[in-house]
Amino acid sequence: MLNYFQIASSMIRDIGMKPKIALILGSGLGYLTCEFQNSTAVYYSQIPGFPASTVQGHSGRFIFGNFHGIPSVAMEGRFHFYEGHEIRDVVSPIYLFKEMGIERLLITNASGGINKTYSPGEIVAIRDIINLGFRNPLRGPNEEKFGVRFPDMSSVVDLEWLARLRERLCRDGHELKEGTYIWTLGPSYESPSEIKSFEFLGADMVGMSTVPELIAANHCRMKTLALSCVTNMASGILKEKLSHDDVVRTANRIRHRFSDIVGKALEVLKEIDDE
Numbered sequence: 001m002l003n004y005f006q007i008a009s010s011m012i013r014d015i016g017m018k019p020k021i022a023l024i025l026g027s028g029l030g031y032l033t034c035e036f037q038n039s040t041a042v043y044y045s046q047i048p049g050f051p052a053s054t055v056q057g058h059s060g061r062f063i064f065g066n067f068h069g070i071p072s073v074a075m076e077g078r079f080h081f082y083e084g085h086e087i088r089d090v091v092s093p094i095y096l097f098k099e100m101g102i103e104r105l106l107i108t109n110a111s112g113g114i115n116k117t118y119s120p121g122e123i124v125a126i127r128d129i130i131n132l133g134f135r136n137p138l139r140g141p142n143e144e145k146f147g148v149r150f151p152d153m154s155s156v157v158d159l160e161w162l163a164r165l166r167e168r169l170c171r172d173g174h175e176l177k178e179g180t181y182i183w184t185l186g187p188s189y190e191s192p193s194e195i196k197s198f199e200f201l202g203a204d205m206v207g208m209s210t211v212p213e214l215i216a217a218n219h220c221r222m223k224t225l226a227l228s229c230v231t232n233m234a235s236g237i238l239k240e241k242l243s244h245d246d247v248v249r250t251a252n253r254i255r256h257r258f259s260d261i262v263g264k265a266l267e268v269l270k271e272i273d274d275e
């Protein structure tokens, strides 16, 4: 296993800042780092033993900087199981963030909408998850310093942060929907019959990431918010073919709205932390 403590300490020393929040930016959503001030990039390839990012729309680096006045670190590119990584490596950034002393995590992703009240381009908050990948990143010896062997999973996101963001958006006349995200291993998209069965299981969105990250973040008690950009309706709903190019294009199209919601998520966080 990587020595997260050693890597985290040397990154913080070299960069000269201690982030308070970490962001994981999903497919096509990496543009948020353009808003970072005084930023420094660290490529995953510069970190010995760290996995490499291979997906289009995921550039494979950490960006450190000030974001809405908060010292932050963002991942431009996450690790997916379908890339061939071990499940423990998929969540290695979470434990690295924890060792940097970070307690807040904002996860973002692109997903397919199963819930027919959603529409492409909409941003939905993840309220719960279904681990259909049946891989658990906590498999193997438990690192007691991070968390317990059998973590409770009754709420994988921070309900206070979510409620405050919902209230904030509501004040501005916007509704923030909440839904259940189901994880498939990918990399193929789903068949229409699979989507019908996921709907029956209670899923609102489908994607190939996020669930392992939420399990690991919950394990080490990070307070997490997860925002999903519904880039397309899931297979079979609109009778159109799915492509990753379209996913990235839609994520780019909603840039302003996404940036606005993330900005408000950080504003309410500052209010919560100041109280």
Ligand SMILES: O=P(O)(O)O[C@H]1O[C@H](CO)[C@@H](O)[C@H]1O
Binding pocket: 025, 026, 027, 055, 078, 080, 108, 109, 110, 111, 186, 207, 208, 209, 210, 243, 244, 247
């Ligand atoms: O979840 P993110 O990384 O945003 O990416 C989503 O988009 C890709 C498929 O288009 C898959 O990797 C899926 O998980």
Ligand SMILES: Nc1nc2[nH]cnc2c(=O)[nH]1
Binding pocket: 110, 111, 112, 113, 184, 186, 188, 189, 190, 206, 207, 208, 231, 232, 233, 234, 235, 242, 247
């Ligand atoms: N599995 C899956 N991942 C996605 N990422 C973006 N859209 C989709 C989708 O429809 N299915």
